Amino acid sequence: MSGVSQASSHPARAAEDGGRAQGLAVKDVAKRFGRFPALKGVSISAEPGEFLALLGPSGSGKTTLLRIIAGLETPDAGTVFLQSEDFLAQTPRERRVGMVFQSYALFRHMTVAKNIAFGLEVLPRAQRPRKAEIKARVKQLLALIQLEDLGGRYPRQLSGGQQQRVALARALAIEPRVLLLDEPFGALDAKVRKELRYWLRRIHDETGVTTIFVTHDQEEAMDLADRVAVLKEGRIEQVGAPEALHEHPASAFVFDFLGESNRLPCHLSGDLAAFDGFSAPAVVAPGASGNTTAWFRPHETELSGEGPGLGVTVTGVHNQGGLVRVDLSAADGSTFEVDLPRVSRPTGLGVGAQLKLRPRRVFVFADAPVP
Amino acid sequence: MRTMVPEKPKGFAWLVVGAAALWMGLAILLPLVSVFVEAFRQGAAAYFASFQDPDAQAAIKLTLQVALVAVPLNALFGLAAAWLIAKFEFAGKGLLLTLIDLPFSLSPVISGLVWVLVFGANGWFGPLLDQLGVRIIFTYTGILLATILVTFPFVARELIPLMQAQGTDEETAAVTLGAGGRDIVWRVTLPNIAWALVYGVLLCNARAMGEFGAVSVVSGHIRGLTDTMPLHVEALYNDYNFVAAFAVASLLAGLALVTLAVKTLLEWRFSSELASGARR
Numbered sequence: 001m002s003g004v005s006q007a008s009s010h011p012a013r014a015a016e017d018g019g020r021a022q023g024l025a026v027k028d029v030a031k032r033f034g035r036f037p038a039l040k041g042v043s044i045s046a047e048p049g050e051f052l053a054l055l056g057p058s059g060s061g062k063t064t065l066l067r068i069i070a071g072l073e074t075p076d077a078g079t080v081f082l083q084s085e086d087f088l089a090q091t092p093r094e095r096r097v098g099m100v101f102q103s104y105a106l107f108r109h110m111t112v113a114k115n116i117a118f119g120l121e122v123l124p125r126a127q128r129p130r131k132a133e134i135k136a137r138v139k140q141l142l143a144l145i146q147l148e149d150l151g152g153r154y155p156r157q158l159s160g161g162q163q164q165r166v167a168l169a170r171a172l173a174i175e176p177r178v179l180l181l182d183e184p185f186g187a188l189d190a191k192v193r194k195e196l197r198y199w200l201r202r203i204h205d206e207t208g209v210t211t212i213f214v215t216h217d218q219e220e221a222m223d224l225a226d227r228v229a230v231l232k233e234g235r236i237e238q239v240g241a242p243e244a245l246h247e248h249p250a251s252a253f254v255f256d257f258l259g260e261s262n263r264l265p266c267h268l269s270g271d272l273a274a275f276d277g278f279s280a281p282a283v284v285a286p287g288a289s290g291n292t293t294a295w296f297r298p299h300e301t302e303l304s305g306e307g308p309g310l311g312v313t314v315t316g317v318h319n320q321g322g323l324v325r326v327d328l329s330a331a332d333g334s335t336f337e338v339d340l341p342r343v344s345r346p347t348g349l350g351v352g353a354q355l356k357l358r359p360r361r362v363f364v365f366a367d368a369p370v371p
Numbered sequence: 372m373r374t375m376v377p378e379k380p381k382g383f384a385w386l387v388v389g390a391a392a393l394w395m396g397l398a399i400l401l402p403l404v405s406v407f408v409e410a411f412r413q414g415a416a417a418y419f420a421s422f423q424d425p426d427a428q429a430a431i432k433l434t435l436q437v438a439l440v441a442v443p444l445n446a447l448f449g450l451a452a453a454w455l456i457a458k459f460e461f462a463g464k465g466l467l468l469t470l471i472d473l474p475f476s477l478s479p480v481i482s483g484l485v486w487v488l489v490f491g492a493n494g495w496f497g498p499l500l501d502q503l504g505v506r507i508i509f510t511y512t513g514i515l516l517a518t519i520l521v522t523f524p525f526v527a528r529e530l531i532p533l534m535q536a537q538g539t540d541e542e543t544a545a546v547t548l549g550a551g552g553r554d555i556v557w558r559v560t561l562p563n564i565a566w567a568l569v570y571g572v573l574l575c576n577a578r579a580m581g582e583f584g585a586v587s588v589v590s591g592h593i594r595g596l597t598d599t600m601p602l603h604v605e606a607l608y609n610d611y612n613f614v615a616a617f618a619v620a621s622l623l624a625g626l627a628l629v630t631l632a633v634k635t636l637l638e639w640r641f642s643s644e645l646a647s648g649a650r651r
Contacts (some may be wrong), residue, residue: 107541112563171548180547
């Protein structure tokens, strides 16, 4: 398909443009719904060809941001530019932004092929490709989503995963300059989710279209995206590559949102967190000092029968494939979770066992509330 | 569901089904059959001769003229109201929904009487209209107004639940694909509700042609002028002209049967689409 090949040369073209191509730039965008502030001044940019994930809990404003970029909502303040074009001054048609919804939103009375062709058939007559051309493009897109033989089916005759692939093909048919996906896999079961995740990344790499992906699933975001923006209550908490977010989370919120976490009061001196009778190396965020909270991951925690550490009692043991998840509680009632590889599971691990808990590495933040 | 069906009392179940069937037969089927039996009591020739009467023809014509205007108007209104209610959020939505339902809960006689109160000789605007030489009560216009009021909710009521269930997802998707307002309405919104609209129009039409109470109040019963089919049936019946009365009545009954047949056909042919609409 000409559109796909054209788009795939896009990153190369961007490189030729040198520093001039800036992709999509959102600046200081704010939006209220009645008295509820959905976005409180968000700035973020996506490089041409980049795969950007917007990650956050529900109500964090990520979908609102996506809908503003698509032209479905108008922000109260701020700007949205694509290259040098003022997006906010353009209609959704002029923006040429492809969007994929959690509900698929396929046209139920149209066949798969008609769905895919829709964006081309509603083009003004002067820009509309000829019938044969549209047909050829639909065929190429059907091949791209590996549903060559299902062009004549109706959406209701397809599985959820197939429907979402059709929705993606429909969005790609207009050769979007930016592709927006709003929780696209939210309605699918875990196995299909994972398959489609890798498939989507492949499609992105093939077409090279700048992609913004909204999700509340941190695993999905970290797995898929070149960069992840973590949103909280209408603000961007941190933007970075998945690796960077994992290794240097900017706030306790980011750390907590990116995975399960344990908390323990500590005294910070330098990059060492001191606890009662033991200590652990700390990754220290700017501004953190003194008596604070140490955050650590279940899989970066050790359990042993003796030696230094926090005295804890086992309250539950769950087998999770190659891992053993151990629930623990301390004398003061605080609870912890520890993931142990099944092979290194200590002997005598059972409910009621008295053990010592020791984090191997902790994170310390300026904003961390003392538990 | 299966567990809810009692397995044991087979005999009792048949008794209940039989009682229901008997009741249906007595209350619905028997009167319907009797219309046609009475209409043909004196043979087909007498039946068809009933339609040669100029007053009968005038009644049929008037009924068609009323339905021809009232139904499209209420279809348009129903479409607009359902679209507003299903696709937009606005203040007063609940009030609008209640107002649409009002004619359902109102006695048809009241629906006719209100027009007399407004436009009648002693009504609010009666003297003014009299001076202008405009007559509404006891004319086609009055019958039309009464019919419109009575059949007001049919199309809207048929469309609102379907459109609410379908939501605005598809329209939103169409916007992102570059569709303009006209494309969205013609290619997305209308095709999704086409069969419900057809059904609503059928129901609306059946009621528009069959309405008695409201029309009776405003018509004045002038034979050959302001008698619609239902009014003409009553007039003939009161004249002891039973064959003619039932002949005209058989037309209305036939209309009901056709409406029912088309409804069944639509449900059978498009059940999967309606079901997929309900699922979302």
